Structures are given as structure tokens and as C-alpha cells.
Amino acid sequence: MNEVILSVSDVKAAYGQSTVLWGASLMARKGAITTVMGRNGVGKTTLLKTIMGLVKTTAGEVRLNGRNITNLQPYRVTRAGIGYVPQGREIFPKLSVQENLKMGLEAAPGYKARIPEEEIYALFPVLKEFRRRLGGNLSGGQQQQLAIARALISGPSLLLLDEPTEGIQPSIAIEIGNILRRLAEEKGISVLLVEQKIDFARHVTDYFYFMDRGRMTREGAAGVLDFRELQEHIAV
Numbered sequence: 763m764n765e766v767i768l769s770v771s772d773v774k775a776a777y778g779q780s781t782v783l784w785g786a787s788l789m790a791r792k793g794a795i796t797t798v799m800g801r802n803g804v805g806k807t808t809l810l811k812t813i814m815g816l817v818k819t820t821a822g823e824v825r826l827n828g829r830n831i832t833n834l835q836p837y838r839v840t841r842a843g844i845g846y847v848p849q850g851r852e853i854f855p856k857l858s859v860q861e862n863l864k865m866g867l868e869a870a871p872g873y874k875a876r877i878p879e880e881e882i883y884a885l886f887p888v889l890k891e892f893r894r895r896l897g898g899n900l901s902g903g904q905q906q907q908l909a910i911a912r913a914l915i916s917g918p919s920l921l922l923l924d925e926p927t928e929g930i931q932p933s934i935a936i937e938i939g940n941i942l943r944r945l946a947e948e949k950g951i952s953v954l955l956v957e958q959k960i961d962f963a964r965h966v967t968d969y970f971y972f973m974d975r976g977r978m979t980r981e982g983a984a985g986v987l988d989f990r991e992l993q994e995h996i997a998v
């Protein structure tokens with residue numbers, strides 16, 4: 763099995779008095795797609811935000827390539843090598859595609875580096891075609907591609923994605939899934955995905971975790987899990 767890129771160990775987190783993560787643990791491996799599934803509200807988004815330093819942990823540890831990154835400021839987490847594609851994409855609607863991509867550079871380790879345009883546009887040809895179009899005028903699928911491209915600008919070793927297929931038609935979701943597989947297989951980028959759609963998740967995932975009430979309850983390689991049995995567990 764590939765080396766571990768990310769390890770999350772017994773992480774707890776709360777919003778005020780309300781604890782949401784009750785000792786969540788997982789690992790993500792190099793060049794693999796790891797997916798966390800679970801019902802609404804079990805803490806999947808909070809887990810990603812905790813890894814990014816956007817929500818502070820009250821216990822536990824997050825390590826990237828062996829380095830302790832627990833509770834670092836988000837821009838430092840980005841510079842350490844994690845790209846984040848948040849739920850809802852958070853594209854700047856009044857900025858062009860090119861300008862949106864530039865925003866990703868601010869977090870790059872060599873700040874003011876040039877956008878690796880050829881590489882990005884080879885992965886996302888539609889962004890090249892629409893590079894002067896406003897972010898707000900793109901379709902949902904195109905915005906999702908832009909959000910992934912923006913997160914790649916900083917050259918991450920790990921990409922976190924929060925429900926990238928939400929509100930996107932199935933054929934475009936398959937395209938996005940294919941891009942994620944290429945990133946993992948051709949570029950060795952590790953992916954940690956939070957997803958509700960089981961068909962999409964099965965299409966792209968190497969290793970699954972199932973989350974309930976703030977901790978992982980099941981895990982396994984994609985090929986060995988019995989999804990019929992798990993369906994009920996993860997139904998929205």
C-alpha cells in the first residue's frame with residue numbers, strides 16, 4: 763500500500779458548547795482517493811475544516827507527511843501542501859476565470875509565482891476557452907472545475923473536496939470524477955473527498971470511511987465493501 767500522506771488521529775472539535783467531532787481518525791494515502799461518507803450533519807464538513815485549520819481542534823492531531831499541522835492557520839496549511847475545494851465552491855462571481863485562478867496563487871508556497879497555465883488548461887480545457895468569462899456566468903459544473911483548478915494552483919500534495927458533485931448533472935459529475943482519477947494516477951496527488959452520492963463515490967474511490975456522529979464507524983477498500991448493507995447507513 764502507498765505511503766500515508768495525511769493522518770487524522772482522535773480529533774475533537776466543537777462549535778461553542780456543541781461538540782461535533784468526537785474523536786475522528788482517518789488516513790489518506792499517496793495517489794489514492796479516500797472518501798468519507800455519512801448522513802447530513804454527522805460532521806464531514808467540520809472534519810475538512812478542522813484539517814484546514816478553519817475550525818480549531820480541542821483534542822487530537824493532524825499530520826501531513828509526518829509534520830504536525832494541527833490548528834495551523836489556514837494559509838499555512840495551504841502552504842504545507844493541502845488544497846481545499848469547499849462546499850458550494852466559493853467562486854468569485856464578479857472576477858474572471860483567470861482572476862479566480864490568480865486568487866489561488868496567494869496561498870502558493872512561492873507567492874507571486876506564475877500560474878502553471880498549460881498544466882491547468884490541459885486538465886480543464888473549458889477554463890481555457892472561458893478564461894475571460896466572469897465566474898458568476900459559468901455553469902455549476904464549470905464553476906466546480908474552476909474551484910478544483912484554483913486549489914491546484916498552489917501545487918498541493920493533497921486535495922480536500924467537499925461534495926464536489928452537489929447540484930451538478932450526472933454527465934458532468936462523471937467528467938469531474940475522471941479528472942480526480944487523473945490527478946491521483948498521473949500526478950500522484952492524494953484526494954480526500956466528502957461525498958453523499960454513492961454511485962459517484964464508487965466510481966472514483968480507492969478507500970472508504972463511513973462517519974456517524976462525529977467519528978468513523980466503518981472503513982474498507984472499495985472492492986471489498988458490501989454496499990447493499992451500507993446503503994441504509996449512509997442514506998441521506
Ligand SMILES: Nc1ncnc2c1ncn2[C@@H]1O[C@H](COP(=O)(O)OP(=O)(O)OP(=O)(O)O)[C@@H](O)[C@H]1O
Pocket residue numbers: 777780782800801802803804805806807808809
Ligand atoms: N458554524 C457552525 N456553528 C454551529 N454549528 C455548526 C456550524 N457548522 C456546522 N454546525 C453543526 O455541526 C454539525 C455537523 O455539521 P457538518 O456541516 O460538519 O456536517 P456534514 O456531515 O458535513 O453535513 P452536510 O452533509 O449537511 O454538510 C451539524 O449539527 C451542524 O448543524
